[in-house]
Amino acid sequence: MGKRFVELIKYFYECFIETLFPHINQCICCGEESDEVICDKCNSKINYITGKIKLKDFDEYVYPCCYYGHEIKKLVLKFKYGRDFYIGEKLGDFIIDKIKSFEDKNWVLAYIPSSKKNIKDRGFDQCEFLAEYIEHETGILAKKYLIKDDNVKEQKRLSHKERIDNLKDAFQSSKEVSGKEVILIDDVITTGATLFFAKKALIDAGAKKVLIIAVAKSTI
Template sequence: MGNGIIKYIRKLIKYVLKIIYYSEEECVICGKRLFEGLYLCDSCRNKIKSCEESKKIEVFNKEVRIYSALYYSSAVKKLVLALKYKSDFICGDVLASYMIKIIHDKKIKFDIITYVPLSFENKKKRGYNQSKYLAKCIGEKFDKKVVDLIKKSRKTRDQIGLNEEERWINLKDSFSFRKGKKVENKKILLVDDVVTTGATAHYCILELLKNNAGEIIFLTAAKSKI
């Protein structure tokens, strides 16, 4: 009963936000007037390219598959930045819909969902974690728990403007596993908004595998460079 009420309240909040932000049904990317309630006009939708490829990386002597729903085009960048910095959760819903599609298309199976954490300072400043929002959208769709498994244990520089080597150095030892969480033999879907060098993925996956997670699948809304 309790979980059902919580899900209902979350859906209600989403609908209210949709009314507040897009009562005139405009494209969330270009602002063009819409008449079908799909949040994207045909022109912007055609600029969004699905990412069919995936990549395997090795972490802690285990192979991990990395999937991204979309390529990081200018249109997708607008969606990501609007979710990340402007609290535009409708853009988050659009990104999550593509992530849900790739889970279906690639037949990705998982037991629980977790997400890349923010530092305390960034979360306090922003008020939310965009990766957690995407994870929750996926969790609701597949009726899977979203579990807070990793924390940002060390403040780091903003990754923007850093080269690949600097990004890896910047993030080293900056994540840690939350004590008391149980992940033994669990198949975990780890969610983030964008993958660039793979440094964030590597260090978060490392923490999960060091604590006996069974298998990790890393899924992002968009792929930049990796």
């Protein structure tokens, strides 16, 4: 009983330390010892994007922080499905660096809301988490300006045309964005259809300007 009790105490102690100091001295990608949050080896494999890129299917520019390669995919999945909020904050830092590269300073922050089903499955809304973290770190006001129709189907298995039909009336924006400069954030951009129509809803509600930033852009 004594030994098992000590093991149990040790286990709880480790959980407690992991909660207080998650991933300390560890690379969040590979888990190897590292003084940096992402070790040099993993960092060199991340394909960062400077400035903006044009979406293939829309007349629209977006500002992803990097391409959705192996390392970033691992981080996004651990954050989204493993509820690793420490990683979520690091992904939020990517977006903050991007925001700092813009000259304008009077932004408000909007985000693509998850569906009720996804929130129930994952236990949280990942873009809301990112928006709240960015608000906390930068003071930029973040709000749920966008509402997404919950009848919209999952995009993954739809063709390009079906995606457009599925999304074109999917978003509604609060009129509070009227006259404001908005940063619209998402985790991963695939075709950009979601962001294109979300931006349209913000503009229709009177937003003066909308910039789209995401953690990553998939090469699809």
